[in-house]
Structure formats: structure tokens, C-alpha cells
Amino acid sequence: MAEKEALQLLLTPFFFIFGSLLGSFSNVVILRMASGKSVIFPPSACPKCNHQLHAIDLIPVLSWLTLRGRCRYCQTRIAWQYPVVEACMAMILGFSYLKAGLGLPFIVLAGRTAIWFVASVLFVRNEVQSPNPFAWAVIFYVYLNFPLGVCPFVDRRVLAIPVIAAVAALLASFRNERTNDFAWGCLSFIAIYSLLQRFSLLTAIPVLLAALLNRYERTRSVGHLLFFGLQITAIIYAIAPM
Numbered sequence: 001m002a003e004k005e006a007l008q009l010l011l012t013p014f015f016f017i018f019g020s021l022l023g024s025f026s027n028v029v030i031l032r033m034a035s036g037k038s039v040i041f042p043p044s045a046c047p048k049c050n051h052q053l054h055a056i057d058l059i060p061v062l063s064w065l066t067l068r069g070r071c072r073y074c075q076t077r078i079a080w081q082y083p084v085v086e087a088c089m090a091m092i093l094g095f096s097y098l099k100a101g102l103g104l105p106f107i108v109l110a111g112r113t114a115i116w117f118v119a120s121v122l123f124v125r126n127e128v129q130s131p132n133p134f135a136w137a138v139i140f141y142v143y144l145n146f147p148l149g150v151c152p153f154v155d156r157r158v159l160a161i162p163v164i165a166a167v168a169a170l171l172a173s174f175r176n177e178r179t180n181d182f183a184w185g186c187l188s189f190i191a192i193y194s195l196l197q198r199f200s201l202l203t204a205i206p207v208l209l210a211a212l213l214n215r216y217e218r219t220r221s222v223g224h225l226l227f228f229g230l231q232i233t234a235i236i237y238a239i240a241p242m
Contacts, residue, residue, distance in 0.1 A: 011102065015110075016094035020060035023089030026118050027082050034127035049074035060086040085121060092117060095239040112144045113238055116190050120231040123183050124224070131182035138186045141193070158196065164204045165189035171211035172223070184211060184227070191234040206230055 029039050044053045051073040057063050064083040071078060096110035119137035122128050169185030188207050195203050207230060213223025 007102075012094060012097060015097045016090045019090035019093030020086045022093065022114065023086035024058060024060045024082075026089055026114070026121075027085050030081075030085070030118060030121050030125065033122065033133060034125065046071045046073060046076065048076040060090070081121075088117060089114060092235070092239055095241065099239060099241045108144045109239065112141045113235055115140050116187075116194075116231070117235055119183075119187060119190075120228060120235070123180075123187055123231070124228040126180070126224070129180050131180070131186075134180075134183045134186035138189055141190050158193065158199075160201075161189055161192050161199075164192060164201075164207070168204075168207050168211040171208065172214040172227075174215050176215065176220070179214060184214075187227070187231055191231055194234050194238050 025039075028044065032039050044058060045051060046053065048071060051071070057067075057072055061083045064078060067078070069078050069080070070076065092113050093110050096113060097106055100106040100109045115137050119134055122133055165185045165188040168188040169181040172184040173179040173181035188211075191207060192199065192203055207227070210223045210227035210230060213219040213226065215223075
């Protein structure tokens with residue numbers, strides 16, 4: 001028991017730190033996917049002065065805090081998204097480990113939740129109209145259940161989820177050409193499916209409400225942000241230690 005506790009004490013900060021590093025890379029993926037650039041090349045640089053960033057500029061969260069949210073070289077403000085995504089990804093990996101322990105369940109939980117979170121940030125930024133990242137988020141979320149022996153289409157309750165997701169997508173995109181209906185459908189499926197153990201039609205009401213608000217010009221931004229908030233709430237529920 002003492003060895004197990006010592007191992008957990010050692011690995012917990014490791015996964016939080018590793019998660020923050022993964023969050024830094026996730027920022028690169030999120031920002032470059034919007035512009036269609038490679039996520040590998042060129043190296044990270046300030047988008048304003050184009051000065052290549054060094055290792056000391058890329059320490060997750062800490063670099064942003066020590067630089068007071070400004071570029072070291074041109075003093076341009078650095079978006080708050082950078083430290084927030086890094087901190088959130090750190091919590092996703094750290095709490096996934098605390099909930100699932102070291103093993104396959106941890107890999108499944110952390111992997112699918114990290115992909116889900118990146119897709120949610122892409123959604124709220126609303127810069128990527130391609131369905132690809134959202135489709136891959138669903139594919140990986142579903143696929144990562146199979147190593148645990150969980151087939152998502154065996155349970156009869158799950159048969160209703162694609163229908164609900166399709167309805168949410170149609171509501172959100174009705175008479176709104178700027179809405180990525182595929183993103184709404186995919187993220188609706190993931191959010192509702194993540195609550196499968198407590199699934200009922202009531203769990204779909206907030207999602208459908210957000211989609212309905214997105215139909216109208218006056219409430220579109222509210223619906224968009226509400227839907228993103230539902231994703232984050234479901235993610236917190238998914239990784240929260242019980």
C-alpha cells in the first residue's frame with residue numbers, strides 16, 4: 001500500500017506537468033488548423049512580430065504569467081487562450097490519472113477527453129468550418145471505448161443519441177449558413193454519450209436549448225457560448241474523481 005501511495009504521489013504531478021505541455025501543443029493545433037498551416041513546421045513564433053519563440057517563452061502557464069500576458073520581443077498582448085488551454089489540459093490528464101489510475105482506463109479517459117476538449121475550443125473559436133476535426137473527435141471517442149469492452153451501440157439508450165445530435169445540428173443551423181452544423185452534431189453526440197450512465201431525455205434538453213437559441217440573431221452568441229459551457233461541464237463530470 002505504501003509503495004502504491006508513493007507511486008501515485010510521484011506520478012500525479014508528472015501527469016499534470018505533461019498535460020500542460022500537451023496543452024501547449026494543443027494551442028498550436030487549434031491556431032494553425034484555423035489557418036490551414038502545418039502543426040509541426042515552422043517553429044512557434046509571435047503572430048505579430050514573427051520572432052521565433054525560445055524554450056523560456058514556451059513554459060506552459062508560467063511564461064504567460066511572468067511576461068504578464070505580453071510578447072517578450074514586441075510587447076503585443078498574448079491571448080488568454082494560451083494559459084487557459086494549457087491549464088485545462090493539465091487538469092484533464094492529472095484528474096484522469098487520479099480517477100482511473102495507471103493503466104488502460106487512464107489512457108482511454110485522458111485520450112478521448114483531450115481530443116474532445118480540443119474540438120470544443122475549435123467550436124467556440126468558430127474559425128474552422130471543415131467537418132474533419134469534429135468527425136475525428138467522435139470517431140476517436142467511440143473507438144477508445146472498445147479496448148474497455150464497451151460497444152457504444154449495444155445499449156439501446158445510445159440509439160437515441162445520434163437522433164438527438166442530428167436534431168440539435170438541424171436546430172442550430174436552421175436559416176443560419178454560418179453555423180457549422182456538423183460541429184454541433186458531433187459535439188452534441190459526445191456530450192450526451194459521456195453522460196450515458198445517467199442518460200435520459202432530460203440530459204438532452206440543455207443541448208437542444210442551446211441549439212434553439214443559436215437559430216435567432218439576438219440570442220445566437222448566447223446559444224453558442226451555452227453550448228460550449230455544456231461541453232466543459234460534461235468534461236469536468238467525465239474526469240472528476242468519484
